Amino acid sequence: MTAAARERIGLWRKLLRLNWPLMLLIAAIACFGFLMLYSVAGGSMQPWAARQMTRFGAGLVLMLIVGMIDIRVFRALSPLVYLGALGLLVAVEFIGQTAQGAQRWIDLGPLQLQPSELMKIALVMALAHYYAWLDRERVSHPLWMLPPVAIIAVPVLLVLQQPDLGTAGMLALGGAMVMFLAGVSWWYFATALAGLVATVYSVLVSRGTDWQILKDYQYRRIDTFLDPANDPLGAGYHITQSKIAMGSGGLEGRGFMQGTQSRLNFLPEKHTDFIFTTLAEEFGFLGSVSLLALYVLVVAFGFASMLQNRDRYGALLTGGLTATFFLFFAINMAMVTGLIPVVGVPLPLVSYGGSAMLVLLLAFGLIQSAHVHRR
């Protein structure tokens, strides 16, 4: 299929070429979200479910529009989008609103924009753009490694500044996965992994010595993560209560709107980061694994779409965004099940929040665009 041929594809054909299974999966996951938001509000559309539905509807339209636009437009725009997102990240330092001690969003009237969310897409776009442009022979050349590392490091450092460890980690990991897909040598990843392990090890070993790397309170957080029962009413409280809620759900759950842990406010952030806990409590193992399966299917369809695409930019974009989506739910679920420390990462498409919902659907729009306009 030549470029000229692609241009002639009509809007109707484009709609048919959309990745419909992916659309259905997204809608199904969002429906889980509406249900849970209805439940945690005590059986009410207010204050969360109704607004979440409106946002989802708007986001869906946005996704379709983005999906209809030729992928080459986005490829061309990629550097600009990245620079724009970077500019917003800098701007948020100065004019940002503060939430829970971290500067996160810019108030744009009807929309509260979190530049760090936007950056999750922009970073993938920039890296895909770079590797689509770069001669494949040079991908692992040390010199040509510098630009992508810089592209990743600058926003990561800016987000760490906020400070938002979860998002920074996601950006770094998402960027690394694009580089991996682009074919960067295993050695770099092996070295980076070894370096990470060494750093963690020295951080732990340095505790109590003269050259202690972290502050005492940071070590206490690590302790709390490792053994939440140690501090059941302090920082470990959330994770302990979360585990109690999930475990008490059992196989079949306690029934829709019957979860005592969430209804009686034992759960923290039950409509945002910890919404999965309520789901697990009310729908049990069957419910929680069903949602997990839907997420994994999204990832599988994402990679399938990537493998069908011979356009390097489109394929890298699809792979990178799919990997970012994976990071969202994997980090969130690992966090609420107590596998990793609590970092502020919402459950994609389910947690209440306008910015994340919009950014996610924008990302799926790009994936659709790459799919529709694949070669």
Add this chain to the structure above:
Amino acid sequence: MRLFRRAKPRPDPRPRREGEAPEGRPMTRRALVLLGVQLGVGAALALRLRQLQIVEAERYRLLAEENRINLRLIPPERGEIFDRAGKPLAVNRQNYRVVVVREQAGDIDEMLDRLGLIIDLPERQRSRVSREMRQKAAFVPVLAAEHLEWGEFAALNANLPALPGVQPEVGLSRHYPDGKLTAHSIGYVGRVSERELEDQETPDPVLQVPDFQIGKTGIERALEGELRGKAGALRIEVNAMGRVIREIDRDGGTPGRDFHLTLDLGLQAALSERLEGESAGVVVMDVTNGDLLAAVSNPSYDPNLFVRGISTKDWNRLLNDKYRPLANKWASGMYPPGSTFKMMVALAAREAGVASPSETVYCPGHMELGNRRFHCWRRGGHGRMHMRQALEQSCDVYYYEMAKRLGIDRFAPMARRFGLGSGFELPIPALKGGLIPDREWRKRTYDESWQTGDSLNAAIGQGFVLATPLQLAVMTARLASGRAVVPRLIRAEGGIPLTAPEPEPLGLDPEALALVRGGMFDVVNGSRGTARRSRIADEAALMAGKTGTSQVRNISPAERAAGITRNEDLPWERRDHALFVCYAPYEEPKYAVSVVVEHGGGGSTAAAPIARDVMLRALYGEEIPLRAYPDGQRPERPPPTPAPRPEPAAGGSGIRT
């Protein structure tokens, strides 16, 4: 490893990689690796969910229930205690109190200002309330004041609309309407102490309820299990803040059982009044069934002080009083019974056949035993005395002689048959059993052998012999009835009368018993009786009794040479104890009375008049006819002070040199 090598950057141009179509899909392998890793993570998450929700589900379900459900105990209503006529002795009174709730109060200081206008709110209490309100969660009620007067409480209720956040409450607290009259029997309740919690293996959870009160002394303590009842429980659902969401279910619990005592509050009051100024223990007993009609220890204290938490000042005042108001003298005061013990020796002598009723013993005023001299209370001696006369005049030498003939091991068992030397089953924790010594006891306790002199002392109720007023009353009741009367304090439990078993006959020789009773009759009614002045003149209610004066000090030979120091010249705490036991009517005994006046001087002067007055009150009620008094008129009451007594001791006074 193949994968690894392949991805390695190569410096020079090389042929295109295998598996890579010219226009092909360059990233297939990498994408599959990444997908594989991500599927692996997904599987790990699924396993983690299985671990939490299937493997450990039961444990977490339990934890969730513990989170959710709070058990709140409803303290049971404590059983009440009444006298034999149903007059209240210990009741639950409504305790009017005020609690304040921060979340409804608005400004705390303003609310307390307004509250202070209506009820008395001292500065210290106010600052405590203010502090507690700020510390506790907004919805937790804080106790602002309790034990309010009805007037204050009514005013508070009328002004409620102007007092947001103020909630009047009615609780229950223990009250003793005539507390002082029965304090030593009833005891009192108080807050549960840490030790009381630790002492119990599985403490009743209701003990942990703040402000819950349990019996500390007396019946309140002895019958705690029956009086307390069983706590109800309220299962409530709470949220993470502890706020109550709803009531799940409620179990009302069981109220404690009520008790009716054998005590007669009217008699108790008359007796207390009669004992004003004395340090004494008195017991009035029904000789037919053992009912304790009155049991008084004087002076007394107000048990209500303890219910609200006694002040240090009051506590020290009670503790430092030399009359020991807190001690239960009628049940746990152990005194040498003095001459009131002589009936035991007389009965033992008759039963053993060591003396005939008509056989006389010559009393020169003392008895020689080895190089020791045992004195009679009458220095000049009584001359020839037979058994009945020796009781009437309380001749010590006669009983020294009997003791010599019997030996301790033959008259101690007689005393035990009359209830001396051991306790009774009464709901009085402080109850003491007294002491009746014998050879074996002395060996065991002091590793010394028993001396004849010890028997002589014991025969006149001195030396090692100790008895409580209750035991003396039981002894007297058994003398009067010839049956093994057992003291009884509980008449009905939970409204159901308890039936006392018919007392068993003691199996005594009727003639011996008649002889001893006759001697006791003479003590009160005989021409030379030691308690003549306290007789009852009414022919239908003639009284029999025995005086006793027991020494609390040794008299040295020097003192004796200089003439025995008169009681009234001694400091109070060194004076003799005055005792009197009696029963009436002589022909058909109804009541037995024992009186011990600590350091009262002589039994005939200090104890007998009290016993007579109490006996009259028990026999005739409040209206005592004039014919009951010997001279046809009521005697003047002695002044209500332990002031020096007009005459020296007339009762038996055993003397150890």
